[in-house]
Amino acid sequence: MPFELELPEIFNAADYFVDRNVREGRGAKTAIRCGTNQFSYSDVQAGVNRFGNSLKSLGVRMEERIALLMLDTELFPQAFFGSIKMGAIPICLNTLMRPKDYEYFLNDSRARVLVIDAHLLPSIEPIRKKLKFLHHVIVVNGDAPAGDLQINTLWAGQSEQLDCAETKPDDACFWLYSSGSTGLPKGTVHLHRDMVYSCETYGKQVLGVKEGDICFSAAKLFFAYGLGNGLYFPFSVGATAVYMPDRPTPEAVFQTIKENKPTLFFGVPTLYASMLEAEGSLTGVRLCVSAGEALPADILKRWKERFSVDILDGIGSTELVHIFISNYPNEIHPGSTGRLVPGHEAKIVDEQMEEVPQGEVGTLLVKSGSAAAYYWNKREKTQQTMLGPWLNTGDKFFMDEQGLFFYAGRTDDMLKVGGIWLSPIEVEACIIAHPAVLECAVVAATDPENLVKPKAYIVLKSGHQPSDDLANDIKQHVKSTLAPYKYPRWIEFIDELPKTATGKIKRFKLRIPGDDEE
Structure with missing residues (x-):
């Protein structure tokens, strides 16, 4: 269905999502609840402006990248939109990765500044000397090590007024890295x-x-x-x-x-x-x-x-x-x-x-x-x-x-069984309908004749124990519901499925057991 988005020639996403709410009378409205704390749109705007001014004080210029390795707290939108408002480009990084991943993200993006939650600092320490482009580390929600900047100290005294950078709708606004399930993660560049x-x-x-x-x-x-x-x-x-x-x-x-x-x-x-x-x-x-x-x-x-x-x-x-x-x-x-x-x-x-x-x-x-x-x-x-x-x-x-x-x-x-394409999603949906199954993943495996057949990895609900009888019952359940060739020839009961931070099952790790590489 066609849809045309009409935006002015000069447009900054931070103005639209933060400043506009204050202009339209929602300054006192609660924008964020985090634990027992509440923050109004005016509070968020003040933090956005102080953060943007803090970046300017560090010499950050338009279009330079700001990596955000942050938990979900009220500081995230302030750093995200504060970067955007002064013309820089925030990069949202997965907080569940390993040091070698952060080395790749920070060097690939050439991020000038890293904003990081204090308890995530151990993920950065082993790679500090390998980061070729990083100039500043800003620590939030905790103390900063010697040589790093603590957010409260950095933005103390910074103005709560900040003019928007004169960006356009088609300017780069923020990055997200792809999951990397089919190779190295890709920096995905989104616009305002x-x-x-x-x-x-x-x-x-x-x-x-x-x-x-x-x-x-x-x-x-x-x-x-x-x-x-x-x-x-x-x-x-x-x-x-x-x-x-x-x-x-x-x-x-x-x-x-x-x-x-x-x-x-x-x-x-x-x-x-x-x-x-x-x-x-x-x-x-x-x-x-x-x-x-x-x-x-x-x-x-x-x-x-x-x-x-x-x-x-x-x-x-x-x-x-x-x-x-x-x-x-x-x-x-x-x-x-x-x-x-x-x-x-x-x-x-x-x-x-x-x-x-x-x-x-x-x-x-x-x-x-x-x-x-x-x-x-x-x-x-x-x-x-x-x-x-x-x-x-x-x-x-x-x-x-x-x-x-x-x-x-x-x-x-996708699996090709007996010359016919088979969707693992269809088989998984059928298996999950069994009363003993909590979740499952279906992948390709080969029989002694080197022919491809489906194999199921299954996590059971509490109160159910793995057994040959249960495996056979699940196979029969699939046979009686779907075409017979779709039933899993092998069932392996496991405690937990490997997943990405977004909750997607890492089927490639099940196809190659023991492979810990992305």
């Missing part, structure tokens, strides 16, 4: 217009986010899904964001919901499955959202039965900044990813880039006004993925006669 486009399409036309909403995202701010959920969606309408810096265990999530009564809750399928096994309620929540992996129909069904709240399943990507296909309120199709989000176009193609017939599986291409401009220093990858106005998602889909999209897995995850 991209967050606004996502707010005007998915945020307002699918979520229906409004000023009175309270948004809580268990998915963290450092990646694309969480950044929209917990920052620019609520800030686009003057709503309230709830931050939880701790790990999102079911218990911690339920406690945060109890204390803050969010109206919109954002999670991933793994978390929803775990929450179904824990005690808690969703008091105040009007709508839940899921992305990161396809949401199994059985989880959706049990969630609705228990909490009487819908989950909108959707798919997004780092390159497209957020969700571009989604189920809609009052139009939920279990097992389907849903329909196109307004402002997005899609087509499903074969290996020759020709559109496939309806119902056939192919690779999904998407056209969107929020698509990244390019990958930093990755010309070949940019050309392979960004095909003119179309972005190659690398996801396999098919579309039915109603125009609903169904996820079939990543291109590298």
